[in-house]
Amino acid sequence: MLVHGVWTTEGLAFWAETAQAADAPRPPLHPFAAPAAEVAPALGLADPRSPLLELLLPGSAKEPLPSPETGRMAQVSRPRLRLWQVPAVVPATADTLRVLDEHAETATVRHWAAVAAFADDLVRRGRVIPQLVPAADQHPSQHPAGPDDGWVAPGDNARAGWRPVLTGADAAYFRDLALAMPPACRTSSVERPSADVQHEALEAFTDALVRRRLTGSLLTRPARTLQERWLAALTGDRPSCPDVPELRRELEKWRVAVAASEGATRVCFRLLEPADTDDWRVELALQAADDPSLYVPAAQVWRGVTGLPGVPERELLTGLGRAVRLYPELDRALRVPEPSELALDTAGAFGFLRQAAPLLQAAGFGVQLPRWAGRTRLGLKLTTRTTKQQSAAASQGFGMRELVDFRVDLAVGDETISEAELAELARLKVPLVRVRGQWVELDDRQLKAALRAVEGSRAGQASAAEILRQVVRSDDEELPLLEIDADGVLGDLLSGQAERRLTPLATPPGLDATLRPYQERGLAWLSFLSELGLGGVLADDMGLGKTITTLALLVHERGAAAPAEPVGAPTLLVCPMSLIGNWQREAARFAPGLRVYVHHGSGRDAAEIERADLVITTYGTAYRDLETLKRHRWRRVVCDEAQAIKNSGTLQAQAVRAIPTDTRLALTGTPVENHLAELWSIMEFANPGLLGPRSRFKTRFQEPIEARQDEQAARALKRATGPFILRRLKTDKSIISDLPEKLEVKEWCPLTTEQATLYQAVVDDMLAKIDSSEGIERRGLVLSAMAKLKQVCNHPAHLLKDGSRLAGRSGKLARLEQLAEEILAEGEKALLFTQYAEFGAMLQPYLAQRLDRPVLWLHGGLPKKTRDRLVDRFQHDPEPTLFVLSLKAAGVGLNLTAANHVVHVDRWWNPAVEDQATDRAFRIGQRKNVQVRKLICAGTLEERVDQMIERKKALAERVVGTGEDWLTDLSTEELREVFRLTTEGVG
Numbered sequence: 001m002l003v004h005g006v007w008t009t010e011g012l013a014f015w016a017e018t019a020q021a022a023d024a025p026r027p028p029l030h031p032f033a034a035p036a037a038e039v040a041p042a043l044g045l046a047d048p049r050s051p052l053l054e055l056l057l058p059g060s061a062k063e064p065l066p067s068p069e070t071g072r073m074a075q076v077s078r079p080r081l082r083l084w085q086v087p088a089v090v091p092a093t094a095d096t097l098r099v100l101d102e103h104a105e106t107a108t109v110r111h112w113a114a115v116a117a118f119a120d121d122l123v124r125r126g127r128v129i130p131q132l133v134p135a136a137d138q139h140p141s142q143h144p145a146g147p148d149d150g151w152v153a154p155g156d157n158a159r160a161g162w163r164p165v166l167t168g169a170d171a172a173y174f175r176d177l178a179l180a181m182p183p184a185c186r187t188s189s190v191e192r193p194s195a196d197v198q199h200e201a202l203e204a205f206t207d208a209l210v211r212r213r214l215t216g217s218l219l220t221r222p223a224r225t226l227q228e229r230w231l232a233a234l235t236g237d238r239p240s241c242p243d244v245p246e247l248r249r250e251l252e253k254w255r256v257a258v259a260a261s262e263g264a265t266r267v268c269f270r271l272l273e274p275a276d277t278d279d280w281r282v283e284l285a286l287q288a289a290d291d292p293s294l295y296v297p298a299a300q301v302w303r304g305v306t307g308l309p310g311v312p313e314r315e316l317l318t319g320l321g322r323a324v325r326l327y328p329e330l331d332r333a334l335r336v337p338e339p340s341e342l343a344l345d346t347a348g349a350f351g352f353l354r355q356a357a358p359l360l361q362a363a364g365f366g367v368q369l370p371r372w373a374g375r376t377r378l379g380l381k382l383t384t385r386t387t388k389q390q391s392a393a394a395s396q397g398f399g400m401r402e403l404v405d406f407r408v409d410l411a412v413g414d415e416t417i418s419e420a421e422l423a424e425l426a427r428l429k430v431p432l433v434r435v436r437g438q439w440v441e442l443d444d445r446q447l448k449a450a451l452r453a454v455e456g457s458r459a460g461q462a463s464a465a466e467i468l469r470q471v472v473r474s475d476d477e478e479l480p481l482l483e484i485d486a487d488g489v490l491g492d493l494l495s496g497q498a499e500r501r502l503t504p505l506a507t508p509p510g511l512d513a514t515l516r517p518y519q520e521r522g523l524a525w526l527s528f529l530s531e532l533g534l535g536g537v538l539a540d541d542m543g544l545g546k547t548i549t550t551l552a553l554l555v556h557e558r559g560a561a562a563p564a565e566p567v568g569a570p571t572l573l574v575c576p577m578s579l580i581g582n583w584q585r586e587a588a589r590f591a592p593g594l595r596v597y598v599h600h601g602s603g604r605d606a607a608e609i610e611r612a613d614l615v616i617t618t619y620g621t622a623y624r625d626l627e628t629l630k631r632h633r634w635r636r637v638v639c640d641e642a643q644a645i646k647n648s649g650t651l652q653a654q655a656v657r658a659i660p661t662d663t664r665l666a667l668t669g670t671p672v673e674n675h676l677a678e679l680w681s682i683m684e685f686a687n688p689g690l691l692g693p694r695s696r697f698k699t700r701f702q703e704p705i706e707a708r709q710d711e712q713a714a715r716a717l718k719r720a721t722g723p724f725i726l727r728r729l730k731t732d733k734s735i736i737s738d739l740p741e742k743l744e745v746k747e748w749c750p751l752t753t754e755q756a757t758l759y760q761a762v763v764d765d766m767l768a769k770i771d772s773s774e775g776i777e778r779r780g781l782v783l784s785a786m787a788k789l790k791q792v793c794n795h796p797a798h799l800l801k802d803g804s805r806l807a808g809r810s811g812k813l814a815r816l817e818q819l820a821e822e823i824l825a826e827g828e829k830a831l832l833f834t835q836y837a838e839f840g841a842m843l844q845p846y847l848a849q850r851l852d853r854p855v856l857w858l859h860g861g862l863p864k865k866t867r868d869r870l871v872d873r874f875q876h877d878p879e880p881t882l883f884v885l886s887l888k889a890a891g892v893g894l895n896l897t898a899a900n901h902v903v904h905v906d907r908w909w910n911p912a913v914e915d916q917a918t919d920r921a922f923r924i925g926q927r928k929n930v931q932v933r934k935l936i937c938a939g940t941l942e943e944r945v946d947q948m949i950e951r952k953k954a955l956a957e958r959v960v961g962t963g964e965d966w967l968t969d970l971s972t973e974e975l976r977e978v979f980r981l982t983t984e985g986v987g
Helices: 036-041 093-102 107-124 168-179 194-213 226-235 243-258 296-304 311-327 329-334 346-362 419-428 446-456 462-474 487-492 518-531 544-560 577-590 606-611 619-624 628-629 651-658 676-684 692-707 711-724 753-771 775-794 796-801 812-823 837-851 863-877 912-917 939-951 953-959 965-969 971-979
Strands: 002-008 009-019 052-059 080-087 128-134 158-164 266-272 279-289 292-298 341-344 366-368 380-384 403-413 413-417 434-436 438-441 457-461 481-488 534-539 571-575 596-598 614-618 636-640 663-667 743-751 830-834 855-860 880-888 899-904 930-937
Touching: 002 052, 002 194, 002 619, 002 636, 002 965, 009 036, 009 194, 009 534, 036 438, 080 457, 080 775, 093 194, 107 158, 107 168, 107 194, 107 692, 128 243, 168 194, 168 346, 194 346, 243 544, 266 311, 266 346, 266 636, 279 346, 279 438, 279 711, 292 296, 296 577, 311 329, 311 346, 329 462, 341 346, 346 366, 346 434, 346 438, 380 462, 380 971, 403 446, 403 462, 403 481, 413 912, 419 628, 419 743, 446 676, 457 462, 457 534, 457 663, 462 676, 481 487, 481 692, 481 953, 518 534, 518 544, 518 663, 544 577, 544 663, 544 837, 571 577, 571 651, 577 596, 577 614, 596 606, 606 971, 614 619, 619 628, 628 651, 651 676, 676 711, 692 711, 743 812, 753 775, 753 796, 753 971, 775 796, 775 812, 812 830, 812 837, 812 880, 812 930, 837 855, 837 880, 855 863, 930 939, 939 971
Parallel strands: 266 366, 380 481, 534 663, 571 614, 571 636, 596 614, 636 663, 743 930, 830 880, 830 899, 855 880, 899 930
Antiparallel strands: 002 009, 052 080, 128 158, 266 279, 279 292, 279 341, 380 403, 403 413, 403 457, 434 438
């Protein structure tokens, strides 16, 4: 049973997807949706509300597609969006938060869990304000205990509650989170923008979390006055209270004042440290909100400045007036007509660092601190020495049970300090001190922790495994582990540089290939971890040879044994079904001495497992045959394309983790795609328990890093995972110097007059329909409009599908012909990608006839033998050739290095998908510079969506990676701007 979460008018509803269809379900009832009576007890809920929801899901007329997390294969060739009804349960908000914490196996629940974690972080930091809202304006989802629990008492006509304050980085994170919301998080009966839905949920979660923290009433007697009744409503279980218009207006002023920080400029505070004295200063300034490099000190503002919007002097004084509420010490600087700085002593500077700066920054003000702030602090230095002088280069015989000598010292930055120096710091009782030329922040808790540390055992012996556990789990906020000085195998491992320090393993006999130097180091690293009984994550960039390196490890372990001679337990390799053939071919080609058995399909024979060195299976088969696989002893389990197990709660991930083995290896080019929880899932497979329980990982690393960009947490996570992850990039010349450059060019193509006329006709027709529609119909019309406009940009015949001639009617096709002629004239080859199979079918014969050269065509409808024959011909035929490919059918799994030109004829509008397609040519084996061209029709939606992608590059995978659905949330006016045809687009 997989639990999904969707926001409704009543709150967050949960529905569950099962592996077996219900008896004789009739559409629109979802055949795999569990009854509400089964969902409630599974979630630990007693008598929740049980509505029947309508969801817009892709599928056929008989059934929707299974969720990716089910591991079931889709049986629909051309899915369409349809309405399906699912039974659901809607718990009270307090129960909702518990469910989100316990069930994170699907994308929708993980998203709502991220929203709840964000709300918890806001509450913990006090980023909330009270509100009073008339009952008529309330949303049912804001009832903290359900609508039947008297949320509005007789005579009360308002509700007191808590709302989140979103400014600065918090507001940016909220926007990013809303853009990443899976469409399935919203019901389809009422179409609403994702940001509105998410804000509603965030407000409900925030209110519930504040009330949870206020465990007791703040009133010692029954509430009598209006103020007391409002306070009781804010802090108790029942939020109902009388409506007080004057109070409501004051609270609204508070909210407006908080929101006022989001202007074009903001006040900035810069802490300036003294050279030798105790004279600290806070410089006041104005800073552009969207360009922090535009920084103008207040002294310059008073002398007159240009380039800033509005009236800078007024903006400065207004901002300082708001800031003084958060930082009362600022009042001293405002006693002069033209304030420019605030003088502080050391205690005042410490107060600014620890108290004022975080408050000001959270409220949207700019804050600039010295480089050492938050970094140079009191902590611990761990020194270990092996009793046997071993290094990674000679690790044979050294195990994780071996004893090592250790010593723990106090440190400031990279300097150790003595007990006498610590005693002097404790005696001074100054929160900000210079230690050996470095300013250090100290507080009473740190000093007490340090004094306790020097009283305890600071030296002795421990096993290497115990030291390793202490290092990766060291998360003492008061006295963090700052430095590790370890020698031998442990030092090589903890440094995260074992691969660099290892003596490379030469290409083993029996491997019919010559490993590159970085692959020899990777082989040594894999062997090194295996000898220590540790798992790893080989996360090399696509094309660097993770497959050949893994095969080399198996050949190295088999040694010189005869092909029929058993050499111990086999390796189980789990991969997507599409890669089984690739592993078979690569093993036969490069490691012919390995005995390979494919455990997949109807002819599976478990007896063959014992006779194999390498057993290849799929994620789906591993789940179905889990009990069979658990009965065998495995040397290691390897997960290829390990992002398939990035969601720890899926049946596939649980299955591969349950297979007993000596060591584990994960192969992936993208260890983190969307959330840090994916890294935890992959590491939990590779080294179970290393990062602790998921809940602890979430609190210690995920929330601080994702919500607050906490550098200290990020460094701690890197220290914990670094020893077990090896990632090299093919663009790094120190890794591979003979991979050529990749040059990307955007080719701007004009529309012909016919295209422009047709384009405008589609815009006018579709906008009129979109403007008069709503909900599901509107979303479908927006997607349809985009598809039609993209087809017009390709060619009028692509949209009309009338079989008419192609020549002379498309600016994009004309440019493609020019490029193809130039490429072929130079004796080179090109890949031409299109997302439309029907357009590829039009291009292939046309280009072959126009250019009088072979033009190959690969699409998803071809049988495997035909596909392999086309790839082989393209790779080995010396004649210059064009290869037209359907983007989805050829985006992964192909090696097409014979091409050194890649042309994206039409855009998928997903950088990750386009990059994967480009990597068919830009990979190991490519000896020429690769030129990548993206054809874009100027002045059309293609140009404007390209601009959106460029502006959102940091979020491209999350925002655009879901397809084109994110554009359906745009208003009609915004769509009009995106679709608009400008004159420069017509040739």
